Amino acid sequence: xxxxxxxxxxxxxxxxxxxxxxxxxxxxxxxxxxxxxxxxxxxxxxxxxxxxxxxxxxxxxxxxxxxxxxxxxxxxxxxxxxxxxxxxxxxxxxxxxxxxxxxxxxxxxxxxxxx
Amino acid sequence: xxxxxxxxxxxxxxxxxxxxxxxxxxxxxxxxxxxxxxxxxxxxxxxxxxxxxxxxxxxxxxxxxxxxxxxxxxxxxxxxxxxxxxxxxxxxxxxxxxxxxxxxxxxxxxxxxxx
Numbered sequence: 001x002x003x004x005x006x007x008x009x010x011x012x013x014x015x016x017x018x019x020x021x022x023x024x025x026x027x028x029x030x031x032x033x034x035x036x037x038x039x040x041x042x043x044x045x046x047x048x049x050x051x052x053x054x055x056x057x058x059x060x061x062x063x064x065x066x067x068x069x070x071x072x073x074x075x076x077x078x079x080x081x082x083x084x085x086x087x088x089x090x091x092x093x094x095x096x097x098x099x100x101x102x103x104x105x106x107x108x109x110x111x112x113x114x115x
Numbered sequence: 116x117x118x119x120x121x122x123x124x125x126x127x128x129x130x131x132x133x134x135x136x137x138x139x140x141x142x143x144x145x146x147x148x149x150x151x152x153x154x155x156x157x158x159x160x161x162x163x164x165x166x167x168x169x170x171x172x173x174x175x176x177x178x179x180x181x182x183x184x185x186x187x188x189x190x191x192x193x194x195x196x197x198x199x200x201x202x203x204x205x206x207x208x209x210x211x212x213x214x215x216x217x218x219x220x221x222x223x224x225x226x227x228x229x230x
Contacts, residue, residue, distance in 0.1 A: 002158060002160070004158070042220060042221070042222040042223065043159075043205060043220040043223070044220070045217050045218060045219070045220075048217070056217055058217055090158055090159070092158070092159075099147075099209045099217065099218055100147040100164075100166055100209055101166070103161050104159075104161070104218075105158075106158030106159040106160065107158050108156070108157060108158050109158055
């Protein structure tokens, strides 16, 4: 158990809908990262927040957005969903901002299925 | 742009046999390299990382990796595998050019250890 929690574990929805994925980081961690894992694209970095502020963006679509709240939990919002958005979405947390020195601890993921 | 190539998508081995999972990277600057493991139905867990210094890096669970700058490789090895090592292994790179906050992952290698 990494200490990172993600809810829900599974989510099934229809095309065009909007969903929110939630992540609670490990106690004491200020950084939250979101990743998307799909069969065709592999594991891709989406976005990084540190202490409530956006720090870096990766391959995140404009239909997707995220935020980190004062209690440090984070939400990833996916809208106008398409079939291709079906994937496993991971959240990771770390104590600081430096990827090279701060180990990222991954949650168990949310499996999103878009029908 | 940085990229990572994991040369084998699947590696089947027998228990107690040695294994090598291959990873090559592409970057025009110095890099930091990582290996992560994903056990079935779990998030990723850091196995080891190369930041600087000795090119042979030891990680958890008896794994080690060797950084070879001339061959742009970071292969993961274990001298004797166990059934419990069955998992997907991801090589990742983060370079120093202001994109400290992003990991680029390979597509993964599924290691299956058979009795």
